[in-house]
Amino acid sequence: MRIGHIAVVFCLFCLLRVNAQETDSIRTFHLNGVDISESYGQFVRRRSALEVNVAGHDFLREHFTGNLVQTLEHIPGVHSMDIGSGFSKPVIRGMGFNRISVTENGIKQEGQQWGADHGLETDVFDVECVVVRKGPASLLYGSDAMGGAIEIMRLPPPSENQIFGEALLSGRSVNGAIAESLMLGFKKDAWHVKARYSGQDFGDYRIPADTVVYLTQLLPIYGRRLKNTAGFERDASLYAGYRKGAYRSHYAVSNVYQKSGFFAGAHGIPDASRLQDDGNPRNAELPFSTVNHLKASVQQQYTAGNLSVRLDAGYQNNHREEWSLFHTHYGTQPAPEHDPDKELVFRLQTYSLSARAQWTPSPVWAHTVGWDVQHQRNRIAGYSFLLPEYRRFSAGLLWLSEWHPSGNLSVSGGIRYDEGRMNIAAYADAYLATYLAERGYSDETATAYRWRSYPVRRRFGNLSGSLGVVWNPAGEHRLKANIGRSFRLPGANELASNGVHHGTFRHEQGDPSLPSERGWQLDVSYACEQDGLSVFVSPFVSWFGNYIYLKPSGKWSVLPHAGQVYRYTGAKALFAGGEIAAGVDFLRCFSYNVTAEYVYTRNLDERVALSFSPPASMRHVAGWKGKHAQVEAEWQAIAAQRRTAKNEDPTAGANLFHLRTTVRILPEKINAEVTLSLHNLLNKKYYNHLSFYRKVEIPEPGRNFQILLKIPFKQNIK
Amino acid sequence: MKTPIFSIYICLTIMAGILVASCDKGDNVKPVINLIEPEEGDVLQIGGDVHFEMKLSDDVALGSYKVDIHHNFDNHGHEKSGEETETVPFEFSREWVEDIAGKKNATVHHHEIVIPENATEGAYHLMVYCTDAAGNEAYVTVNVELSHEGEEHEHDE
Numbered sequence: 001m002r003i004g005h006i007a008v009v010f011c012l013f014c015l016l017r018v019n020a021q022e023t024d025s026i027r028t029f030h031l032n033g034v035d036i037s038e039s040y041g042q043f044v045r046r047r048s049a050l051e052v053n054v055a056g057h058d059f060l061r062e063h064f065t066g067n068l069v070q071t072l073e074h075i076p077g078v079h080s081m082d083i084g085s086g087f088s089k090p091v092i093r094g095m096g097f098n099r100i101s102v103t104e105n106g107i108k109q110e111g112q113q114w115g116a117d118h119g120l121e122t123d124v125f126d127v128e129c130v131v132v133r134k135g136p137a138s139l140l141y142g143s144d145a146m147g148g149a150i151e152i153m154r155l156p157p158p159s160e161n162q163i164f165g166e167a168l169l170s171g172r173s174v175n176g177a178i179a180e181s182l183m184l185g186f187k188k189d190a191w192h193v194k195a196r197y198s199g200q201d202f203g204d205y206r207i208p209a210d211t212v213v214y215l216t217q218l219l220p221i222y223g224r225r226l227k228n229t230a231g232f233e234r235d236a237s238l239y240a241g242y243r244k245g246a247y248r249s250h251y252a253v254s255n256v257y258q259k260s261g262f263f264a265g266a267h268g269i270p271d272a273s274r275l276q277d278d279g280n281p282r283n284a285e286l287p288f289s290t291v292n293h294l295k296a297s298v299q300q301q302y303t304a305g306n307l308s309v310r311l312d313a314g315y316q317n318n319h320r321e322e323w324s325l326f327h328t329h330y331g332t333q334p335a336p337e338h339d340p341d342k343e344l345v346f347r348l349q350t351y352s353l354s355a356r357a358q359w360t361p362s363p364v365w366a367h368t369v370g371w372d373v374q375h376q377r378n379r380i381a382g383y384s385f386l387l388p389e390y391r392r393f394s395a396g397l398l399w400l401s402e403w404h405p406s407g408n409l410s411v412s413g414g415i416r417y418d419e420g421r422m423n424i425a426a427y428a429d430a431y432l433a434t435y436l437a438e439r440g441y442s443d444e445t446a447t448a449y450r451w452r453s454y455p456v457r458r459r460f461g462n463l464s465g466s467l468g469v470v471w472n473p474a475g476e477h478r479l480k481a482n483i484g485r486s487f488r489l490p491g492a493n494e495l496a497s498n499g500v501h502h503g504t505f506r507h508e509q510g511d512p513s514l515p516s517e518r519g520w521q522l523d524v525s526y527a528c529e530q531d532g533l534s535v536f537v538s539p540f541v542s543w544f545g546n547y548i549y550l551k552p553s554g555k556w557s558v559l560p561h562a563g564q565v566y567r568y569t570g571a572k573a574l575f576a577g578g579e580i581a582a583g584v585d586f587l588r589c590f591s592y593n594v595t596a597e598y599v600y601t602r603n604l605d606e607r608v609a610l611s612f613s614p615p616a617s618m619r620h621v622a623g624w625k626g627k628h629a630q631v632e633a634e635w636q637a638i639a640a641q642r643r644t645a646k647n648e649d650p651t652a653g654a655n656l657f658h659l660r661t662t663v664r665i666l667p668e669k670i671n672a673e674v675t676l677s678l679h680n681l682l683n684k685k686y687y688n689h690l691s692f693y694r695k696v697e698i699p700e701p702g703r704n705f706q707i708l709l710k711i712p713f714k715q716n717i718k
Numbered sequence: 719m720k721t722p723i724f725s726i727y728i729c730l731t732i733m734a735g736i737l738v739a740s741c742d743k744g745d746n747v748k749p750v751i752n753l754i755e756p757e758e759g760d761v762l763q764i765g766g767d768v769h770f771e772m773k774l775s776d777d778v779a780l781g782s783y784k785v786d787i788h789h790n791f792d793n794h795g796h797e798k799s800g801e802e803t804e805t806v807p808f809e810f811s812r813e814w815v816e817d818i819a820g821k822k823n824a825t826v827h828h829h830e831i832v833i834p835e836n837a838t839e840g841a842y843h844l845m846v847y848c849t850d851a852a853g854n855e856a857y858v859t860v861n862v863e864l865s866h867e868g869e870e871h872e873h874d875e
Binding site for chain 2: 216217329439551552553554556558560561563564603606607608609644645646647648
């Protein structure tokens with residue numbers, strides 16, 4: 001059962017029965033010959049030509065942090081871009097933001113992924129299994145899945161009729177977080193229903209530093225807690241599945257609400273007076289952000305003979321608000337009558353529909369035809385302006401074939417065409433025009449700047465595809481190669497934003513004429529497992545003919561409090577790197593695993609690195625596993641990142657030590673589990689090159705003790 | 719077990735090749751601003767000009783600089799102090815190119831920033847931004863106070 005290529009982790013995959021593939025159920029029927037003891041992780045990994053990691057239930061519990069992305073960071077090649085202690089967004093092999101696709105229940109999660117200070121809006125407790133695909137996945141997911149895809153999936157229903165549930169309780173010392181989750185469900189004949197409520201409350205987080213530097217000013221940190229980084233989260237979800245004969249369907253509704261404060265010292269102009277301890281470490285005052293993500297999805301699937309058809313439909317409403325005490329630099333702008341402090345509002349509605357038909361004429365061939373459509377509408381409000389209103393429509397047609405001439409060789413390839421349409425509304429700012437006129441700018445300049453966003457109507461056509469091979473020459477060796485072409489439609493921010501982003505403090509300007517981002521990527525990987533020994537190597541190289549980045553223009557912005565204008569520009573770019581892992585099991589219950597990863601990025605036009613390049617890092621994990629308990633000790637070595645983009649600061653490296661243990665209490669009766677972990681044992685002050693607060697020189701959270709208690713129960717019914 | 723060694727070798731070769739190919743370096747070194755006047759906490763005279771002096775340097779070539787002065791009353795909330803008659807919060811933003819563009823080192827000294835008589839007294843931020851020819855940007859911020867009682871800064875020259 002052991003796939004020890006990363007930590008102890010992957011040997012603990014969810015054991016799924018093959019006839020219960022919720023996740024990729026469309027191809028279920030031709031798995032019948034597969035050994036029933038194979039884990040889902042092994043299966044996915046053996047079949048996909050791309051590098052795939054599966055984080056099962058045990059992995060998620062052992063590495064629980066109250067934040068999904070930070071948990072996935074234990075997979076080599078995956079990084080977490082943190083916004084304080086509570087929220088994060090994923091980065092795979094140096095690509096983040098809109099270059100990663102996250103799906104849940106078959107629907108692509110759509111929020112404001114482009115924003116540096118926007119996290120991933122999912123309920124961490126409601127995640128049962130995660131598949132991480134590294135590399136270009138545009139063929140399967142369309143635009144955005146350039147760097148990889150993260151699929152959040154459901155475990156299959158239990159085989160017997162039963163009532164089941166679980167209660168989870170978690171606490172973290174670094175930010176005083178208390179999180180709880182309650183799930184109740186039943187399986188009765190064809191029905192499988194689950195409901196979950198989760199909540200999380202956290203205070204200002206602790207950092208091992210007394211001062212931070214912002215805009216060249218040294219600011220004090222009172223009580224070593226970062227003021228106003230507290231927040232809370234309330235999530236609820238309902239899931240219902242129905243399976244009868246060849247028909248399957250599921251229905252899911254979920255709502256995630258998050259509120260988190262922004263560190264006042266990193267918002268606007270620094271001022272020590274705003275950092276005074278207000279005596280309450282658990283309040284989130286202005287400035288803060290709230291986001292509510294509502295998602296509903298339906299899946300229908302029917303299998304007849306060697307033909308299987310699946311339909312997915314989804315609706316999402318992402319409502320984000322950013323609040324900050326009313327301020328304006330344009331004297332004539334009055335505070336709004338209602339909610340004067342509501343700075344920015346984005347309401348993104350997404351409708352998506354996807355259809356798949358798979359035909360398996362013989363055990364050797366499988367063909368899939370697919371069709372995806374998505375419509376988005378973004379509306380804005382607030383006294384400030386950053387992103388215009390827009391509508392986006394995209395539709396894609398794909399064809400995928402798999403060929404398995406023998407048990408140890410499989411070749412898969414496919415081609416996809418997508419059409420995207422973007423319709424961006426104009427936005428004129430009269431206050432800005434008056435302000436500029438008052439300051440002596442010419443009418444011409446004032447009129448030109450008055451348009452914060454020009455109307456943009458664009459149409460994009462993109463061809464993507466991939467070809468891969470998986471070869472298992474002998475049981476213990478596995479060799480994969482994949483070449484893929486991927487694309488991404490430019491976002492509304494890249495086409496039409498124009499203003500000072502209060503998260504990055506830069507005047508960011510879109511370019512309405514930008515073409516789609518396109519790239520080629522070559523992946524190779526080799527894995528070998530033998531006698532408790534495992535080795536894994538996966539290098540990759542990718543090349544982009546048009547990689548969109550924020551280019552410093554050298555021209556000063558006329559907007560107050562802004563430096564130069566940063567313009568979204570396309571450049572030729574190169575990414576290369578890979579992951580290496582090795583593991584050994586010895587004396588029956590001990591293990592040692594080492595993983596290392598490196599990403600090299602280069603903007604070939606500017607001849608410097610790209611921003612947010614993850615530093616090289618290495619993890620050593622020594623573990624012991626008994627019948628009812630396990631212990632892991634980890635040494636994480638992060639190299640310094642000196643390869644930076646223009647106007648990005650280098651970040652020093654760090655050595656961190658972590659401890660984790662899981663104990664099962666009363667395994668016979670209630671099977672409760674307690675997981676304890678100690679992160680950053682030595683309370684080391686270090687920086688994460690990818691963190692939102694990095695540029696304000698705010699170090700990462702200090703020593704963190706965490707406890708997770710899980711009490712499951714089940715009762716068989718007739 | 720020959721295959722894994724071979725794979726590692728290939729991997730390392732590719733990485734080494736890339737590193738060698740990437741030796742030519744673009745400019746991502748920021749210019750350096752050494753702001754001499756005004757200093758942190760200085761009082762600037764309303765109705766007078768500002769003694770502005772700094773040294774700029776860059777490893778390749780300087781681009782331009784910008785000075786931005788804005789008030790910091792009430793932590794940026796723009797509430798006006800009612801009794802004062804007809805004063806206006808002072809706002810200043812201007813860029814200079816010719817004096818420094820293309821140079822590696824430059825000394826800037828001028829009195830071109832003038833604070834009008836009707837400027838509101840109080841706490842202000844003075845920010846100096848500087849870019850080099852490649853778009854690398856540096857900035858410094860100092861807290862200053864605008865006052866009628868402020869003494870005219872004596873000149874060292």
